[in-house]
Structure formats: structure tokens, C-alpha cells
Amino acid sequence: MTELYTVERANNFIAQAKEQVNTHYRPKAHFVAPVGWINDPNGFVFFRGEYHLFYQYFPYDSVWGPMHWGHAKSKDLVHWEHLPVALAPDQPYDISGCFSGSAIVKDDTLWLMYTGHIMREDGTVRQVQNMAYSTDGVHFEKLASNPVLDEKDLPEVIDPADFRDPKVFEYDGKYYAVVAAKYRENGGCIVLVGSEDLVDWQFESIFLKGNAEHGIMWECPDFFQLDGEDCLVMSPMQVARDGLSHHNINTTYFMRGKVDWETKTFEPHTIEEVDNGHDFYAPQSMVDDKGRRIMIAWMHTWGRRNVTKELDHQWAMAMTIARHVKIQEGTVIQTPVLPALTTSVSLDDVIEQAIVVDVTNPEQASFELQYGSDADAIRIRYQQEENAVYINREGLKEALLGEEKIPVIERGVAVKEAVVKELRMVIDTHSIEVFINGGSAVMTSNYFFTPATEPRLQVLSGNVELSGFALS
Numbered sequence: 001m002t003e004l005y006t007v008e009r010a011n012n013f014i015a016q017a018k019e020q021v022n023t024h025y026r027p028k029a030h031f032v033a034p035v036g037w038i039n040d041p042n043g044f045v046f047f048r049g050e051y052h053l054f055y056q057y058f059p060y061d062s063v064w065g066p067m068h069w070g071h072a073k074s075k076d077l078v079h080w081e082h083l084p085v086a087l088a089p090d091q092p093y094d095i096s097g098c099f100s101g102s103a104i105v106k107d108d109t110l111w112l113m114y115t116g117h118i119m120r121e122d123g124t125v126r127q128v129q130n131m132a133y134s135t136d137g138v139h140f141e142k143l144a145s146n147p148v149l150d151e152k153d154l155p156e157v158i159d160p161a162d163f164r165d166p167k168v169f170e171y172d173g174k175y176y177a178v179v180a181a182k183y184r185e186n187g188g189c190i191v192l193v194g195s196e197d198l199v200d201w202q203f204e205s206i207f208l209k210g211n212a213e214h215g216i217m218w219e220c221p222d223f224f225q226l227d228g229e230d231c232l233v234m235s236p237m238q239v240a241r242d243g244l245s246h247h248n249i250n251t252t253y254f255m256r257g258k259v260d261w262e263t264k265t266f267e268p269h270t271i272e273e274v275d276n277g278h279d280f281y282a283p284q285s286m287v288d289d290k291g292r293r294i295m296i297a298w299m300h301t302w303g304r305r306n307v308t309k310e311l312d313h314q315w316a317m318a319m320t321i322a323r324h325v326k327i328q329e330g331t332v333i334q335t336p337v338l339p340a341l342t343t344s345v346s347l348d349d350v351i352e353q354a355i356v357v358d359v360t361n362p363e364q365a366s367f368e369l370q371y372g373s374d375a376d377a378i379r380i381r382y383q384q385e386e387n388a389v390y391i392n393r394e395g396l397k398e399a400l401l402g403e404e405k406i407p408v409i410e411r412g413v414a415v416k417e418a419v420v421k422e423l424r425m426v427i428d429t430h431s432i433e434v435f436i437n438g439g440s441a442v443m444t445s446n447y448f449f450t451p452a453t454e455p456r457l458q459v460l461s462g463n464v465e466l467s468g469f470a471l472s
């Protein structure tokens with residue numbers, strides 16, 4: 001018997017359960033739900049002067065469960081106001097979960113496109129695409145004609161059990177969505193679907209087909225044009241390690257290339273990992289009123305330890321800080337969106353602040369930093385000989401390992417410039433995001449210091465200067 005989930009039940013539960021949350025590891029400047037589990041960011045959109053963020057949400061426990069869509073809004077991407085749950089799995093076409101999707105504004109109405117996950121009695125799975133809309137930005141109505149796309153719309157070669165995570169966009173006066181899919185004989189692909197009105201949808205094309213190197217399945221595609229290039233961002237599963245890249249069990253790709261709008265196919269020219277840290281998955285982006293492409297991601301990856309669940313803190317997982325993404329002089333640049341930074345804060349009090357490390361002598365630029373205490377720390381180092389930056393979690397008391405065959409203790413990234421001159425680090429209660437040389441490479445990693453640890457940022461070696469900035 002399927003349990004009955006509704007928006008009302010979820011909101012009533014959250015209202016009382018949020019008081020029970022243990023706040024010890026709750027971040028100050030990163031998005032977390034009031035209570036329960038979150039994963040992918042969904043429906044990230046600018047609507048009536050505010051940023052709206054939806055997210056994969058199971059309020060009833062701090063583990064993944066039948067997915068709802070949580071909802072919050074913000075004026076600055078750091079301070080969030082929680083809103084009622086937007087979607088609950090309460091219909092035959094989404095009964096086992098309202099999976100990931102996206103949002104678009106049309107005629108001042110906020111539309112959501114999401115995947116209905118259906119686990120059938122015989123154990124087989126179907127994934128279909130659904131629409132919901134809201135005129136007040138708070139309450140959502142699912143379309144009576146849902147699902148708007150199901151297996152009947154797919155070519156025979158595609159497995160209807162893996163057809164999910166639509167990212168809707170407008171191009172040349174028409175609506176499209178890129179949707180992640182899987183070939184029956186294995187391997188990811190991106191399907192393009194189209195609509196004139198957001199209500200009637202058709203299959204358009206296989207936008208991009210992966211090969212054996214690209215993992216077993218792709219998730220959470222995002223397509224956009226940025227600084228004159230066509231970009232496809234996605235989250236492939238189980239890609240083999242390649243040098244310093246793709247060490248996490250599931251990874252992220254930032255593909256730059258060209259769409260042929262005649263054949264509706266995408267040809268990638270370059271592929272790079274979006275973030276080379278331990279904890280970054282399922283990024284999604286939007287354009288705001290200033291014309292900025294802003295990206296946010298889940299600050300975790302599948303298969304890893306869930307520390308706050310183990311400790312029964314009643315919440316789990318957070319989003320990354322929002323990043324402004326650009327292509328500058330041929331390089332993808334990500335910079336943290338942090339409002340109103342004030343200078344001159346003490347470095348003993350780094351939490352909730354951005355730290356800038358300036359390399360004072362580029363001739364001897366190698367350095368090592370430690371955040372934590374000698375007995376419990378995360379370490380960041382730059383090795384000039386390799387021109388690479390590493391984040392190492394070996395010194396943490398709480399080891400954060402996962403399902404990877406080779407334990408992912410250290411992550412690294414090649415520096416695109418000749419040397420590291422500056423790191424900007426956004427440090428919060430349980431996470432660090434390192435933006436290298438103005439954001440041409442980024443690494444995001446979590447840690448959970450044991451309660452006795454009084455974290456400090458220290459220079460272990462090298463000629464570097466630290467300065468701190470507080471968020472207001």
C-alpha cells in the first residue's frame with residue numbers, strides 16, 4: 001500500500017519538526033531545509049524580483065525518500081525565506097516521487113516541469129514528465145493533462161525507466177527542455193523535447209548521445225548560451241578517473257560546443273569537470289535580472305557518509321554558495337555571489353566569511369593551509385611543480401568516504417594559469433569552497449569537525465597573506 005503524501009501533510013509536519021533540529025553543523029551562509037533531507041536544486045528561477053529555489057526534499061527523515069519539492073526565495077542568494085512545500089507525490093503520475101526539474105516564467109506565471117517517478121507493483125519503473133504552475137509563486141497546480149511526456153513519446157531505443165530531470169528554456173520563440181535519458185543497452189543521452197505553450201510537448205531529437213567513457217547514465221542536464229557559446233552542463237554517473245578529474249562516484253561535466261538547430265543536436269568541443277572538490281553534484285543555473293548566469297549545486301555526492309543522520313540531527317545536506325558563471329577569454333569562470341562583504345575581520349573567526357589568500361612571491365609559490373586544528377583538519381595546498389591545487393581530508397577525525405573503489409581522500413585540480421596568485425575561500429560551518437585565481441577552477445568539500453575542535457585557518461608553509469571578509 002502506497003503511503004499518502006500531500007503538501008498539507010508535509011507543511012504541518014515541518015511546522016512542528018523544525019523545532020527539533022540540532023543546529024550544531026547548520027551552515028550560516030549556505031541553503032539548508034528547515035528539517036529533513038535535500039538533494040538536487042530544482043526550479044531555480046528569478047520571479048517577480050526574487051530568486052526562487054526549489055529542491056529535492058524528503059521532510060520526514062534526514063535520508064532520501066519519496067521526493068517532494070521544497071521551496072524558498074531570496075533577494076541576495078544568501079538569506080533565504082522558506083516557503084510551503086510546492087509539490088508532493090500525490091498523483092498516479094508522480095506517486096513514487098516528484099523528481100528533479102526546472103522552472104520558467106511565462107506571462108507572469110511560474111511554471112514547473114518535473115519528473116514523475118512511478119514504481120509499479122511488478123517492480124518496474126517508469127519516469128514521465130509533468131507540468132505545474134502558480135500565479136502567486138507559492139501554491140502550485142499540477143496540470144490535469146499530466147503526464148505531458150511519457151514512454152509513448154520516446155524512441156524505442158530509450159529506456160522509459162530512466163527519463164528524467166527536464167531543464168526548460170526558451171529558444172527562438174519556442175519552449176524546449178533537455179531531459180536526461182538512457183539507452184536500453186546502457187549509456188547516457190540527452191533528449192530534446194519541445195512545446196509551443198508549455199502544455200503540449202513533443203519529442204524533438206536525441207540532442208546528444210554519450211559513449212562508454214561518459215558513464216552509465218547522465219542526470220540533471222542544463223542547457224544555456226553563455227558569452228556566445230552553447231553550453232551543456234550535466235551530472236554523469238560512474239565515469240572513470242581521468243588524471244585529477246572525475247574521482248567522485250558521480251561527476252559533473254561542463255561541455256562547450258555548438259547546437260545545430262536544423263538537426264537539433266549538440267556537438268561538444270570541450271568537456272571539463274565543473275568543480276573538482278569532494279562534494280558537488282547536480283548543478284542548475286538561471287539568469288537573473290542583472291543578466292547574470294547563476295549556478296547552484298547540491299553540496300554532496302551520492303554514496304558518501306551522511307554524518308548529520310548518523311548523529312540524529314534531523315536534517316541533512318546543503319546547497320553550495322551560488323556562483324556567477326561566465327566565459328572570459330576562453331575560460332569558464334565561477335565567482336561566489338556574496339552580498340555586502342565587509343573587510344577587516346579577525347581570522348580566528350573565519351566561519352561565515354570569505355578568505356583571500358594572496359601569494360606574495362610567485363617565484364616560490366607553493367604553500368599549504370590548514371583549516372581546523374592540528375588533530376582534526378582539512379588541508380589545502382598548492383604544488384608549484386605540478387601547478388595544481390589539492391584539498392586533502394586525511395587529517396579529519398570524521399572520515400568522509402563513500403562507494404568509490406579507490407577512496408577519495410584527496411582531490412586536485414590543474415591550475416589554468418602559469419601559477420596560483422590568489423585563492424578565495426568561502427568557509428562555513430561544514431564546508432569550504434575554494435575559487436582559484438578569480439574562479440577559473442573551483443573545489444568544494446565538506447568536513448564535520450568533532451565538537452572539541454576549535455577551527456582556525458593557519459598557514460603551514462609558504463609565502464602567503466590571508467585576509468578575511470565577513471558577510472553581513
Ligand code: FRU
Pocket residue numbers: 039040056067099100115164165219220282
Ligand atoms: C540526481 C537525481 C536525479 C533525480 C533525483 C531524485 O541527484 O538522482 O536524477 O531526479 O536525484 O531525487
